[in-house]
Amino acid sequence: MPAKTGAEYIERLKKANNNVYIGGERVDDVTEHPAFKNVIQSMAKLYDMQYEKPEKMLYDSPTTGDKVGKTFMMPKTIDQLIERREAIMEWQSFTKGVMGRSPDYLNAEVMTMEAAYDFYGQDNPLFAENARKYAEYARENDISLTHTLIHPQVNRAKIQAEQKDANVALHVVEKNDDGVVVDGVRLLATQGGITDEIMVFPSTVKKAGEKDDPYSLAFAIPNNTPGLRYLSRESFDYGMNSYDHPLGSKFEEGDTIVAFDHVLVPWDRIFILENSTICNQAFAETNAVVHMTHQVVAKDIAKTEFLLGVVLTLMDSIGIDGFQHVKDKGTEVMLTLENMKSHLFRAEHNAKLDKWGMMTPDFEALNAARNWYPRVYPRLAEILRILGASGMMGIPSYDDFASDEIGPILHRAMQGKNVEGFERVQIFRLAWDLTMSAFGSRQTHYEYYFFGDPIKMGMAYFDQYDKEKYKDVVKDFLKQENISKPSAINSGMNV
Numbered sequence: 001m002p003a004k005t006g007a008e009y010i011e012r013l014k015k016a017n018n019n020v021y022i023g024g025e026r027v028d029d030v031t032e033h034p035a036f037k038n039v040i041q042s043m044a045k046l047y048d049m050q051y052e053k054p055e056k057m058l059y060d061s062p063t064t065g066d067k068v069g070k071t072f073m074m075p076k077t078i079d080q081l082i083e084r085r086e087a088i089m090e091w092q093s094f095t096k097g098v099m100g101r102s103p104d105y106l107n108a109e110v111m112t113m114e115a116a117y118d119f120y121g122q123d124n125p126l127f128a129e130n131a132r133k134y135a136e137y138a139r140e141n142d143i144s145l146t147h148t149l150i151h152p153q154v155n156r157a158k159i160q161a162e163q164k165d166a167n168v169a170l171h172v173v174e175k176n177d178d179g180v181v182v183d184g185v186r187l188l189a190t191q192g193g194i195t196d197e198i199m200v201f202p203s204t205v206k207k208a209g210e211k212d213d214p215y216s217l218a219f220a221i222p223n224n225t226p227g228l229r230y231l232s233r234e235s236f237d238y239g240m241n242s243y244d245h246p247l248g249s250k251f252e253e254g255d256t257i258v259a260f261d262h263v264l265v266p267w268d269r270i271f272i273l274e275n276s277t278i279c280n281q282a283f284a285e286t287n288a289v290v291h292m293t294h295q296v297v298a299k300d301i302a303k304t305e306f307l308l309g310v311v312l313t314l315m316d317s318i319g320i321d322g323f324q325h326v327k328d329k330g331t332e333v334m335l336t337l338e339n340m341k342s343h344l345f346r347a348e349h350n351a352k353l354d355k356w357g358m359m360t361p362d363f364e365a366l367n368a369a370r371n372w373y374p375r376v377y378p379r380l381a382e383i384l385r386i387l388g389a390s391g392m393m394g395i396p397s398y399d400d401f402a403s404d405e406i407g408p409i410l411h412r413a414m415q416g417k418n419v420e421g422f423e424r425v426q427i428f429r430l431a432w433d434l435t436m437s438a439f440g441s442r443q444t445h446y447e448y449y450f451f452g453d454p455i456k457m458g459m460a461y462f463d464q465y466d467k468e469k470y471k472d473v474v475k476d477f478l479k480q481e482n483i484s485k486p487s488a489i490n491s492g493m494n495v
């Protein structure tokens with residue numbers, strides 16, 4: 001089956017009738033519900049884009065020959081790796097990087113499952129076959145995915161097995177001829193319920209021990225599987241027009257708590273079962289983390305380019321671009337962008353074939369980028385806030401401007417250096433929605449946390465970094481100085 005269109009994506013969602021709840025009520029049809037319908041239209045646009053630029057976004061399936069999405073393509077050469085990223089960039093240029101879970105994110109993971117399927121067969125050869133077949137099924141049917149990696153925040157000082165209620169987190173309850181019955185809760189599925197299927201995978205960062213084997217799982221099931229519920233947080237799409245909420249009105253992905261009530265996972269959908277050791281290795285050994293980070297860095301670049309554009313347009317609109325500290329803040333954003341581009345270039349141009357036959361980017365470059373961006377993104381949002389000042393709050397709505405009585409007053413009062421009031425407020429509303437509205441604040445929170453806790457990631461980064469060579473340089477340098485120890489302290493002290 002060829003890549004799907006936007007209409008097919010919507011039709012599937014209607015038919016699936018996933019079990020989604022918001023505001024305490026079950027949603028009849030997500031495609032019509034005000035909390036979801038606009039982002040669903042944006043997702044549909046992404047799928048349609050595959051046919052608007054088929055040469056950029058589609059390729060011939062290696063199994064059926066059908067035209068399938070290039071974000072599923074397994075790269076064998078550096079050119080193909082870049083081609084794949086260019087397809088990712090097409091989508092990112094539409095979303096401006098604010099839809100972190102556009103389908104390219106998890107398609108990267110799916111792609112690695114096809115290449116590295118053998119990894120999943122360590123306990124049971126069936127699981128390797130499951131991984132390979134699932135990846136093929138997802139690609140051939142252009143399956144849209146949500147995913148969940150983490151356990152609820154009950155007591156982070158204890159492992160799951162030692163929680164006061166050890167049954168809160170998703171765990172295995174029973175195995176029978178049909179599959180594995182699982183029960184409990186997982187977090188935090190962005191786009192939960194507005195996609196076709198869910199992948200349950202181990203955390204990329206938190207490592208589990210043997211006692212957590214019952215919680216150590218990887219599987220994928222349709223979102224309308226009986227017993228599966230998506231409990232959605234309040235929507236940040238307030239049903240406003242695209243002047244008032246230029247981003248939230250299109251790209252509000254939603255985040256959900258996922259509740260499994262004795263859900264049967266068929267045997268052919270299990271990839272890892274009750275094995276914390278395999279779970280701990282999964283992302284690194286299959287190189288899923290590398291290919292997902294490749295997508296993330298592309299997204300970060302698209303997002304920073306857009307943010308820089310907003311910063312520069314805003315500066316220009318109120319004539320602050322000549323001030324020294326304002327220029328310096330613009331420079332900070334520019335340096336971030338150029339830095340991320342350099343990481344990407346190095347990652348792609350130093351790519352190597354991995355043991356699974358995938359052309360895999362240089363993880364040193366990507367790992368630095370994924371550890372750095374969460375630290376710097378809050379600063380980018382802060383820069384926009386600082387430069388916007390009162391203008392971030394002086395943001396009359398479209399209806400205000402449409403009022404015969406106050407519209408003309410506002411249009412005059414809100415004028416900028418080279419723009420009229422209505423146009424200036426449009427720029428500031430965009431800046432606000434990118435950084436300060438509920439939608440904008442979530443962007444900052446998302447960038448900080450979505451790939452895992454940056455503190456723990458930073459500790460892991462420090463531990464894996466090749467530090468000895470730098471210490472050796474210093475040791476050699478100090479040796480060259482040839483300074484003898486003064487006799488007064490040469491006491492033979494043992495340290």
Ligand SMILES: Cc1cc2nc3c(=O)[nH]c(=O)nc-3n(C[C@H](O)[C@H](O)[C@H](O)COP(=O)(O)OP(=O)(O)OC[C@H]3O[C@@H](n4cnc5c(N)ncnc54)[C@H](O)[C@@H]3O)c2cc1C
Nearest residue numbers: 147148149150153156187188189190446449450452453455
């Ligand atoms: C907007 C958004 C979207 C997300 N989307 C998804 C998604 O689609 N799928 C998905 O699976 N996940 C998603 N996540 C979840 C994300 O993976 C987690 O937020 C991240 O892994 C951090 O885990 P946590 O939230 O459980 O934080 P916690 O682990 O509970 O940490 C809370 C605080 O305690 C500190 N802390 C906790 N344990 C320790 C420790 N052992 N040592 C030192 N400090 C500690 C942390 O540093 C942090 O400051 C999303 C998160 C956000 C914010």
